[in-house]
Each structure stands twice: as C-alpha cells, then as structure tokens.
Amino acid sequence: MTNVTVWNENRHEQKNPVVSDIYPKGIHGAIAEFLQEDNYEVRTATLDEPEHGLTDEVLENTDVLVWWGHLAHHEVDDSIVEKVQQRVLDGMGLVVLHSGHFSKIFKKLMGTSCDLKWREADEKERLWVVDPSHPIADGVGEYIELEKEEMYGEHFDIPAPDELIFTSWFEGGEIFRSGCVFKRGNGKVFYFRPGHETYPTYHNEQVQLVIKNGVKYVSPVNRKRPVYGNAKPLEAISAK
Numbered sequence: 001m002t003n004v005t006v007w008n009e010n011r012h013e014q015k016n017p018v019v020s021d022i023y024p025k026g027i028h029g030a031i032a033e034f035l036q037e038d039n040y041e042v043r044t045a046t047l048d049e050p051e052h053g054l055t056d057e058v059l060e061n062t063d064v065l066v067w068w069g070h071l072a073h074h075e076v077d078d079s080i081v082e083k084v085q086q087r088v089l090d091g092m093g094l095v096v097l098h099s100g101h102f103s104k105i106f107k108k109l110m111g112t113s114c115d116l117k118w119r120e121a122d123e124k125e126r127l128w129v130v131d132p133s134h135p136i137a138d139g140v141g142e143y144i145e146l147e148k149e150e151m152y153g154e155h156f157d158i159p160a161p162d163e164l165i166f167t168s169w170f171e172g173g174e175i176f177r178s179g180c181v182f183k184r185g186n187g188k189v190f191y192f193r194p195g196h197e198t199y200p201t202y203h204n205e206q207v208q209l210v211i212k213n214g215v216k217y218v219s220p221v222n223r224k225r226p227v228y229g230n231a232k233p234l235e236a237i238s239a240k
Helices: 016-023 025-034 056-060 078-090 098-102 104-110 205-218
Strands: 003-008 043-045 066-070 093-097 118-128 143-153 163-170 175-184 187-192
Touching: 003 025, 025 043, 025 066, 025 205, 066 098, 066 163, 066 205, 078 093, 078 104, 078 187, 093 098, 093 104, 093 205, 098 104, 098 187, 104 175, 104 187, 143 163, 143 175, 143 205, 175 205, 187 205
Parallel strands: 003 043, 003 066, 066 093, 093 187
Antiparallel strands: 118 143, 118 163, 163 175, 175 187
16 A cells, blocks of 8 residues: 655634634645545644654655645755655655745755746636646546645746646636656655635546546655665676
C-alpha cells in the first residue's frame, strides 16, 4: 500500500472564516479524505507541529508527499527542506499544489524563482488536457472547468517540464502551464495549479481525480536504488 503524507501550513484555516467554512478539517483534511477513498494509507502533517510534522521517521515511511503552502513559506525550516529534497532524490514522490509553487522545497528542486503573474477576480479557469495519453489525465475529459479561481499567468519561471499534462486558460485572457511533471534524481514531482484557499476547488471531483492520479504516478517504483560512487567492474578488464 502507498503511504501518503499530506502537508499543509494550516494558517488560512486559523485566520479566515471563509476558508474554515469551506475546509472545516483544513485543506490537508479535505485532501486526505478523498485520497483515503483510493485506499492510500494517509497521514497529515502541519507547519506548527514539531519538525513541521515531517520527522525522519515520517519521511522515511512516506512514499508520496503532498504539499500545500502560502502564507508561511519562510517559516519552513531549511533543514526540513533539505531532508525532503533528499527523499525526493532517493525516490519519494512529491505533489505540489497551487501556491506551493513558492515553497522552499519546490524552488530548491526547480532551481529557479518559480514566479508568475496572479490575480484574484473570481474568474473562470479552463484546464485543457494537452497530453491525453498521460496517466495523470486518466478519466478526465478534454478539459476541467472551474467557475471561480485565482488566476496564475505566464511567464511561469520554472524549468521546461519533463511532461506537460494541463494548460489553463483564464477568463481574463492569460494562459498557464498548470500540470507539470519533473524528474529529479530517482523521484518525480507533479505540480498542479488550482486550489486557492477561498474557493471549494478541492471538493471538485475532477480536481480530486487528478490529484489521485498524480499521487499514483509519482509513487516510487519497486526497485533497488542505484549505487553511486566508485564501482568494481562487472566484467574482467584485460590488462594493457
């Protein structure tokens, strides 16, 4: 069984009654609930727990880490970020959601500013599937339409994705690479754009399906990890 940890800074839920009304169990609780429907073994972790809930034991027993953050990226301890990065390089999957594009861990793995245009105007978002053969798009139609969302617009300052699954169009005219896969070391990272805290986006069944598919796709493969460093020859080497 795949072990999933859903991490959320859990600050908007404490400060904004609109958010707590939409997500009474927190954004992490809402995501954990629908992932459990697919029989994942799910735990949650939040910023204000000791070690942000990401102890060595938790990370070692996490196959996929789902990350949502916004207000408090700067409060995440650098030592925890380094541990998460190493786990990704060792094979752990990472799903980064919405404003997690500015998280320390995503920027560290991307090596760029990860900046973008944004606007809050209650506008329609249409996420077009641009790779219909991709497993993350399994069960999704030609597009997902969200009545109201925050706008993110290009240029999105990220490396060229290894795989691009969704591109968003917004009512105000912008477009955005909204579903991207990156391969880092032995691990995979899936960035998925929608999920502004004041909209019920994570209650949308199509959004839930994409996140479920994303967790499955970035899950570690069942194989021994490569051994690095000085290596003995597999075959006899003829002396010259």
